[in-house]
Amino acid sequence: MCGIFAYLNYNVHRDRRFILQVLFNGLRRLEYRGYDSAGISVDSSPFYSQFNSDLNNAHSVPPPSPLVFRQAGNIDSLVKSVHSEVETINLNLEEQFSVHAGIAHTRWATHGEPAPRNSHPQTSGPENEFLVVHNGIVTNYEVLKETLVRHGFVFESDTDTEVIPKLAKFIFDNATEGGQAVTFSQVVLEVMRHLEGAYALIFKSRHYPNELIACKRGSPLILGVKDLAEPACNGSAAFNDDKFLSKNGHPKELFLSSDANAVVEHTKKALVIEDGEVVHIKDGAVSILKFDKEKGKSCGSLSRPASVQRALSILEMEVEQINKGNYEHYMQKEIHEQPESLTTTMRGRLIRRTSSKDKTLLLGGLKDHLKTIRRSRRIVFVGCGTSYNAALAARPILEELSGVPVTMEIASDLLDRQGPIYREDTAVFVSQSGETADTLHALEYALENGALCTGITNTVGSAIARNTHCGIHINAGAEIGVASTKAYTSQIVVMVMMALAIGGDSISHQRRREAIIDGLFDLPNKVREVLKLDQEMKDLAELLIAEQSLLVFGRGYNYATALEGALKVKEVALMHSEGLLAGEMKHGPLALVDENLPIVVIATRDACFSKQQSVIQQLHARKGRLIVMCSKGDAQSVCPGDSCRVIEVPHVEDCLQPVINIIPLQLLAYHLTVLRGYNCDQPRNLAKSVTTE
Ligand code: M6R
Numbered sequence: 001m002c003g004i005f006a007y008l009n010y011n012v013h014r015d016r017r018f019i020l021q022v023l024f025n026g027l028r029r030l031e032y033r034g035y036d037s038a039g040i041s042v043d044s045s046p047f048y049s050q051f052n053s054d055l056n057n058a059h060s061v062p063p064p065s066p067l068v069f070r071q072a073g074n075i076d077s078l079v080k081s082v083h084s085e086v087e088t089i090n091l092n093l094e095e096q097f098s099v100h101a102g103i104a105h106t107r108w109a110t111h112g113e114p115a116p117r118n119s120h121p122q123t124s125g126p127e128n129e130f131l132v133v134h135n136g137i138v139t140n141y142e143v144l145k146e147t148l149v150r151h152g153f154v155f156e157s158d159t160d161t162e163v164i165p166k167l168a169k170f171i172f173d174n175a176t177e178g179g180q181a182v183t184f185s186q187v188v189l190e191v192m193r194h195l196e197g198a199y200a201l202i203f204k205s206r207h208y209p210n211e212l213i214a215c216k217r218g219s220p221l222i223l224g225v226k227d228l229a230e231p232a233c234n235g236s237a238a239f240n241d242d243k244f245l246s247k248n249g250h251p252k253e254l255f256l257s258s259d260a261n262a263v264v265e266h267t268k269k270a271l272v273i274e275d276g277e278v279v280h281i282k283d284g285a286v287s288i289l290k291f292d293k294e295k296g297k298s299c300g301s302l303s304r305p306a307s308v309q310r311a312l313s314i315l316e317m318e319v320e321q322i323n324k325g326n327y328e329h330y331m332q333k334e335i336h337e338q339p340e341s342l343t344t345t346m347r348g349r350l351i352r353r354t355s356s357k358d359k360t361l362l363l364g365g366l367k368d369h370l371k372t373i374r375r376s377r378r379i380v381f382v383g384c385g386t387s388y389n390a391a392l393a394a395r396p397i398l399e400e401l402s403g404v405p406v407t408m409e410i411a412s413d414l415l416d417r418q419g420p421i422y423r424e425d426t427a428v429f430v431s432q433s434g435e436t437a438d439t440l441h442a443l444e445y446a447l448e449n450g451a452l453c454t455g456i457t458n459t460v461g462s463a464i465a466r467n468t469h470c471g472i473h474i475n476a477g478a479e480i481g482v483a484s485t486k487a488y489t490s491q492i493v494v495m496v497m498m499a500l501a502i503g504g505d506s507i508s509h510q511r512r513r514e515a516i517i518d519g520l521f522d523l524p525n526k527v528r529e530v531l532k533l534d535q536e537m538k539d540l541a542e543l544l545i546a547e548q549s550l551l552v553f554g555r556g557y558n559y560a561t562a563l564e565g566a567l568k569v570k571e572v573a574l575m576h577s578e579g580l581l582a583g584e585m586k587h588g589p590l591a592l593v594d595e596n597l598p599i600v601v602i603a604t605r606d607a608c609f610s611k612q613q614s615v616i617q618q619l620h621a622r623k624g625r626l627i628v629m630c631s632k633g634d635a636q637s638v639c640p641g642d643s644c645r646v647i648e649v650p651h652v653e654d655c656l657q658p659v660i661n662i663i664p665l666q667l668l669a670y671h672l673t674v675l676r677g678y679n680c681d682q683p684r685n686l687a688k689s690v691t692t693e
Contacts, residue, residue, distance in 0.1 A: 001033055001034060001108045001135060001687040001688075001689055001690060001691045001692060002033070002035070002105065002106060002107050002108050002120075002134065002135040002136070002258070002691075003027070003030025003031075003033045003035065003105065003106040003135065003257075003258045003259060003262075004030075004103075004104070004105055004120075004133040004134070004135050004200060004201075004202050004221070004256070004257065004258050005023065005026035005027060005029075005030060005103070005104040005105070005133075005255070005256065005257045005258070005262050006101065006102065006103045006104065006133075006202045006204075006212055006214070006254075006255065006256040006257075007019065007022045007023055007026065007101075007102050007104075007253065007254075007255055008099075008100065008101045008102070008210070008212055008253070008254045008255075008281055009097065009098075009099065009100055009252075009253050010099050010210075010250075010251065010252045010253070010254070010283070010284035011098060011099065011250065011251040011252070011284055012098065012228055012251040012252070012253065013096045013097070013098050014096070014097055014098075014100065015093065015094050015095060015096050015097070016042065016091070016092065016093045016094070016095050016097070017093040017094065019042055019097065019100055019102050020040070020042065020082065020093070020102075022102070022266075023040045023042070023102050023103075023104040024040075024075060024078070024079055024104075025262075025265075026104055026255070026257060026262040027040075027075050027078070027104050027105075027106055027262075028075055029257075029259065029261045029262035029265075029322065030106050030257070030258060030259055030261070030262055031074075031075060031106065031682060032261075032330065032480045032481065032482060032681060032682060032688050033106065033108070033258070033259065033687055033688045033689055034108050034482060034682060034685075034686050034687025034688055035106035035107055035108050035682075035687075036072065036073070036107060036108060036109050036114035037070070037071060037072040037073065037106075037107045037109070037114040037115070037116070037118070037119040038070070038071060038073075038074070038075055038078045038104070038105060038106045038107065038119060039068065039069060039070035039071065039078065039104070039105050039107070039116075039119040039120050039121055039133075040068075040069050040078070040082070040102065040103065040104040040105070040121070041066045041067060041068045041069070041102065041103050041104075041121045041128070041131050041204055042066065042067055042100070042102045043064070043066050043067070043097065043100055043101075043102075043209070044064045044065065044066065044067050044091070045064050045095070046095070046096070046097045046098070046099075046100070047063040047064070047209040047210060062206065062207070063206055063207075063209045064206075065127045065128045065129075065206050066128045066131060066204060066206055067091075067128075068121055068123060068128055068131065069081060069082045069085060070116040070117075070119035070120070070121070071116055071119065072114040072115050072116060072119065073114070075106075099210045099284070100210065101204055101209075101210050101211060101212045101281070102204075103121055103131065103133050103202050103204045103212070104133065105119070105120035105121060105133035105134075107119050107120055108687050110137060110160070110692060111137075111141075111158050111159045111160045111161075112157060112158025112159050113158075117156050117157045118157045118158055118159050120132065120133045120134060120159075120161060121133050121165075121204070122134070122157060122159060122161045122162045122164065122165050123162075123165050124165040124166050124168060124169035125153070125154075125166070125169065127206060128206055129165075129169050129172070129205060129206045129207060130165040130166075130168040130169050130172070130187075130203060130204075130205045130206075130207075131165055131203070131204045131205070132161060132164045132165045132168070132201055132202070132203055132204075133201070133202050134161040134164060134199055134200070134201050135199065135200045135201075135219045135220075135221075135258050135691065136197060136198040136199035136200060136217075136218055136219040136691060136692070137160055137197045137198060137199070137692050138160040138161065138163060138164065138195055138196065138197045138199060139160075139196045139197035140194075140195070140196040140197065141160035141161075141162075141163045141197075144163040144167060144194060144195075145162075145163050148163060148166050148167065148170060151170060153166045153169075153170070160197075164191060164195070164201065165203075167191050167194060168187050168188065168191050168203065168205070171187050171190045171191060172187050172205075172207060175187075183208075183280075184203070184205060184207075184208040184211050184213050184280060184282070185213060185278055185280040185287075185289055187205075188201075188203055188213045188215060188278055188280075189278060189289065189291055192215055192217075192278070192291050193291075195217075197217075197218075198217060198218030198219050198437065198691065198692070199215075199216065199217055199218065199219055200214070200215075200216040200218075200219035200220060200221040200258060200273075201213075201214065201215050201216070202214045202256055208282075210282075210283075211280070211281060211282045212254075212256065212280075212281045213278060213279065213280050213281075214256045214273065214278070214279045214281075215273075215277065215278040215279065215291065216273055216274075216275060216276075216277065217275050217276060218275065218437075218440075218463075218691075219258070219435075219691050220258055220259070220272075220435050220462065220463065220689075220691070221256065221257070221258060221272075221273040222256070222257055222258075222259070222260055222263060222270050222271065222272050222273060222461075223254065223255070223256055223270060223271045223273060223279055223286070224254070224255035224256075224257070224263035224264075224266060224267045224269065224270045224315075225252065225253075225254055225255075225267060225269045225270070225271070225286070225312060226252060226253040226254070226255075226266055226267035226269070227250055227251075227252050227269075228250075228251040228252055228253065229250045229251055229252075250284060251284075252284055253266065253267070254281055254286070255267070256279070260315050260317055260478075261317075261322045261478060261480070263315070264315050264317045264318075264319060264322065265319050265322070268314050268315040268317070269312045269313075269314060269315075270312060270313060270314075270315050271310055271311075271312050271313070272313075272461035272466075273288075274466075276290055276291045276292070277289070277290060277291070277308070277310075278290075278291050287307045288307055288308050288309075288310055289307055289308070290308050313461075316460065317477075317478060321477050321478040322478050322480060328674075329481065329670070329674070329680050329681050330480040330481040330681045331481035331483050331485060331572065331670050331673075331680040331681055332670055332680075333481075334479055334480070334481050334485045334486045335485045335486070335531075335663065335666045335667060335670060336531060337477070337486060338485070338486050338489055338524075338527050338531070338663065339524040339525070339527045339528045339531070340477075340524070341476040341477055341486040341489070341490055342486075342489060342490060342493055342523055342524050342527060342659070343524050344475045344476065344477065344490075345474055345475050345476060345490040345493050345494060346493065346497070346520060346521075347475070348362075349361060349362055349363055349497060350497065350517065350520055350521065352521060359514070359517045359518075361497060361500050361501055361517065363472055363497060363498065363501050365470055365471050365472050365473070366454070366470055366471070366472060366498065366501055367501075368470065369452065369454070369469065369470045370501060370502060370504075372426070372452055373402075373404075373426045373452065373454075373502050374402065374404070374502060374504070375424075376404055376424060376425055376426040376452070377405075377422060377424035377425060378404060378405040378406065378407055378424075378425055378426075379398060379402070379404050379405070379406045379407075379425070379426045379427075379428060380406075380407050380408075380409055380421065380425055380426070380427045380428065380446075380451070381394075381395065381406065381407070381408050381409065381428050381430060382409045382410075382411050382414060382427055382428065382429050382430070382439060382442045382443070382446070383410070383411060383429065383430035383431060383439060384410060384411050384412065384431075384436055384438050384439055384690070385484070385567065386432070386483075386484040386487070386488050386564060386567060387430040387431050387432055387436075387439070387456075387484070387487075387488075387491060388408070388410055388411075388430070389488065389560045389563045389564040389567065390430060390487075390488050390491035390492050390495065390560070390564075391408065391428070391430045391491070391495060392408055392559065392560040392563065393492050393495075393557060393558075393560035393561065393564075393658040394491075394492055394495030394496055394498075394499065394655070395408060396556065396557055396655065397495075397496055397499045397516075397557075397655035398495065398498070398499040398502065400499075400512075401499045401500060401502065401503030401509055401512075401513070402499060402502040402503050404426075404502070409442070411429075411436070411438035411439040411441070411442040412438040412442075412693070414442050414445070415438065415441055415442055415445060418445075421445065421446045421449040421451050422449065422450070422451065423449070423450035423451065424451075425446075425449075425451040425452070426451065426452045426453075426454060427442075427443075427446040427451040427452070427453050427454070428454045428455075428456060428495075428498075429442065429443050429446075429453065429454065429455050429456065429457075429464050429468060429471075430456045430457075430491060430495075431455075431456070431457050431462075431464050432457065432458045432459070432474075432476075432479060432484050432487040432491070433457070433458070433459055433462060433688065433689040434455070434457035434458070434459040434462020434463060434464040434465050435459070435462050435463055435464070435689045435691055436464075436689065436690050436691070437690060437691050437692050437693045438690070438693060439464065440463050440464060440467075441693065443455075443464060443467055443468065444467075447467070452469055452470075453467075453468040453469050454468055454469065454470050454471050454472075455467075455468035455470075455471030455472075456471060456472050456474060456491060456494055456495065456498075457471065457473060457474065458473065458474045458475070458476050458479060458487050458490070460473055472494050472497075472498065474487060474490040474491055474493075474494045475490070476489075476490035479688075480681065480688075481680065481681045482571070482572075482681060482682055482683055482686050482687070482688045483568055483571055483572050483666075483669070483680065483683065485568075485666050488564060488662060489527070489659045489662065489663075492656075492658055492659050493520065493523070493656075493659065496516065496520065496655055496656065497520070499655075500513060500516060500517070515653055516653050516655060516656070518653075519652050519653035519656045520656065522652070523652065523656055523659060526650045526652050526660055527659065527660065527663065529650045530649050530650055530660050530663045530664065531663060531667075533647065533649070533663070533664050533667060534667055536647070536664075537647075537664050537667035537668045537670075537671055538667075538671040538675075540627065540645065540647075540668055540671075541668055541671035541672040541675050542671075542675060544575075544598055544668075544672060545672065545675050545676060547575060547598055548575070548576060549575065549576045549577065549578075549597060549598075550566070550569055550575060550576070550577040550578075550597075550598050550599075550600065551566075551577070551578055551580060551589065551592065551597065551598070551599045551600070552565045552566045552577065552578070552579045552580065552599075552600040552602070552665070553580050553581075553582040553585060553589075553599065553600070553601045553602065553612075553615060554579065554580075554581070554582060554601075554602040555581055555582040555583055555602075555608045555611065555612065556606055556607060556608035556654075557606060557608075557654055557655060557657055557658050558602040558604065558606075558608075558657065558658055558661055559579075559581050559582075560658055561579075561602055561658045561661045561662050561665070562579035562580060562581070562582075562600075562602060563579035564579070564662055564665070565577075565579060565600065565662060565665030565666075565668075565669070566578050566579035567579065568665060568666055568668075568669035569665070569668065569669045569672060571669075571683050571686060572669050572670070572672075572673040572678065572680045572683045573669055573672035573673040573676055573678065574673075574676070574678055574683070574684060575672065575676075582601070582608075582611070582612060582615045583611070585615060585618070585619075586618075590618070590622070593619060593622045593623075593624045594622070594623065594624075595623045595624075595625055596625060597624075597625060598625050598627060599619060599624050599625060599626055599627065600626075600627045600628075600629065600665070601615060601616055601619065601626060601627070601628050601629070602629045602661055603615075603616060603628055603629065603630050603634075603638050604629060604630055604631045604634075604649060604651065604657050604660075604661060605630075605631040605634065605651055606654040606657060607654065613637075613638065616628060616638055616639070616644075620643060620644075625644075626639070626643075626644035626645070627644065627645045627646075627647065628644050628645070628646050628647070629646075629647040629649060629661060629664065630646060630647070630648060630649070631648070631649065631650075631651040632648045632649065632650055632651060633648070634648070635648055647664050649661060649663075649664065
């Protein structure tokens with residue numbers, strides 16, 4: 001979905017070329033979220049004014065209008081168009097700015113086609129008095145637009161966002177015409193009072209040069225602070241420290257972004273901005289105000305809320321995580337780093353003492369709630385897409401070890417039905433990004449209904465991590481490819497550990513428990529082994545390159561594998577693919593079977609093995625074109641006499657088998673995509689974090 005980024009340098013000389021580079025680079029880091037157009041705004045000339053803090057003077061000598069560049073297509077097209085425009089208007093790229101505020105945006109179209117006029121920054125009008133980049137949706141934009149049109153504003157885009165800068169201008173003009181001195185944050189707070197929906201916004205204004213305002217409700221936003229006068233940071237620092245708030249001239253660089261990825265290469269000191277907070281950057285200082293819709297209403301004039309204190313934290317992320325390293329694509333890298341991501345997921349949670357046979361499992365984020373979860377009337381898993389599939393893969397082991405009924409909910413469907421959620425329920429929200437709008441809304445719904453809410457997410461500080469009562473981070477590392485791969489396997493492992501924790505030490509499960517724990521310890525090795533199928537999956541992809549359709553049959557633990565394998569093929573290789581419950585084969589899908597349609601059947605050794613063997617026979621009887629995934633050594637028994645193609649995978653404990661089995665299908669999806677000439681990291685029409693419903 002849309003990505004927003006801003007860069008403000010204070011008391012440090014940066015030329016225009018450098019500033020543009022930082023903005024473009026920020027946008028490239030947000031590319032993976034999915035986008036179809038992009039834009040930036042920078043100043044047309046430096047503005048250093050002793051008047052800057054004197055509003056009356058600043059208004060009498062208006063600073064030059066900021067420049068806006070917008071383009072449909074990818075970042076490279078934006079870069080090209082900026083450079084050609086820079087030449088046309090003879091803009092000096094070497095011009096120095098000791099203070100400058102630039103904003104940037106990647107847009108994923110919701111209102112209006114991808115086109116320069118619909119791209120952001122959106123503007124208040126020809127003079128670019130107020131400019132806004134926006135992630136989210138303003139739901140009441142039509143009403144606001146009608147009012148603004150009545151006041152003479154002319155709209156040029158189809159976006160919901162355009163009402164925001166125009167509303168800012170309207171508020172600013174009204175206040176200043178009446179002779180009232182008004183600060184940038186007062187204007188923005190008043191704008192926020194009128195907005196409904198979800199948003200993260202950054203404002204830049206000609207009237208407040210070298211200042212930026214960011215605010216949010218619902219969509220993610222983080223602030224990164226690089227204090228250039230300070231040695232490397234070794235802890236957290238409060239914003240009300242002299243270093244950050246006072247106007248003592250500390251040279252700094254400040255970054256605002258929808259995503260930590262765009263910040264971490266500059267600084268690890270960051271602040272996750274909370275809903276309702278308004279961050280005002282002025283004269284190198286940061287103040288954070290708390291927006292209160294109700295309080296604002298009661299004030300006759302523009303309100304001045306008190307500032308709040310927040311502490312910076314350190315991003316636990318390495319720059320290498322957001323680079324491709326030696327791989328060609330992020331998806332490829334993320335598939336191949338699963339032995340390491342799984343190790344990190346288990347680190348510090350599964351402990352085996354070398355001196356004894358003792359194995360300990362510790363889930364810090366859950367331990368205080370285990371009793372309540374065990375007493376729940378049911379456990380409800382809620383998620384979307386891959387996260388839903390991961391929960392489905394873990395459901396049987398959770399039922400087995402906990403004895404608590406486990407139900408599954410696709411977040412949007414739960415909301416559509418307003419399905420029953422009770423106080424006695426434990427609702428588990430599974431989300432890689434922790435920001436998926438449907439899952440977040442389902443969480444709000446479950447909280448309202450009094451359920452114990454648990455989060456399983458890969459993103460520390462995300463909305464789901466912050467708003468659940470307890471939870472577990474999957475610690476898989478940054479996942480940049482839109483197709484979720486390593487997060488899926490880490491989610492399953494986390495939920496298996498959760499099942500072990502909820503199941504406790506009951507004697508009846510002791511053997512099973514030990515076998516699973518041993519299996520978990522050995523899992524990264526088994527994943528390394530299955531990754532060796534890479535070339536084999538590439539060969540298979542070559543065979544399937546021109547197919548229209550692919551079916552994947554699974555059951556038991558591997559029904560989820562069938563759904564997830566098909567989802568991967570569909571989303572990146574743009575090939576129709578369907579995951580099916582093998583038990584349902586005779587109730588409809590069998591009609592599709594002929595000698596042409598490729599069908600993957602997952603038949604690894606578990607309690608469903610003999611049933612899958614009979615499925616294979618029935619498909620054979622209809623001359624089905626089969627690709628069977630089986631446990632090592634079973635090739636002849638599942639496909640006698642080379643009657644089909646076989647993918648042999650290492651055998652592990654049944655509840656961990658989905659982690660192994662999905663990997664050949666991830667590789668197949670990846671190679672199919674590359675061979676078919678599609679972009680696996682940013683598939684058509686898709687976004688990494690789906691922050692709109
Ligand atoms: O961030 P989330 O896990 O909540 O995202 C949910 C889905 O949007 C996501 O898994 C989607 O299905 C992936 N693109 C699949 O690869």
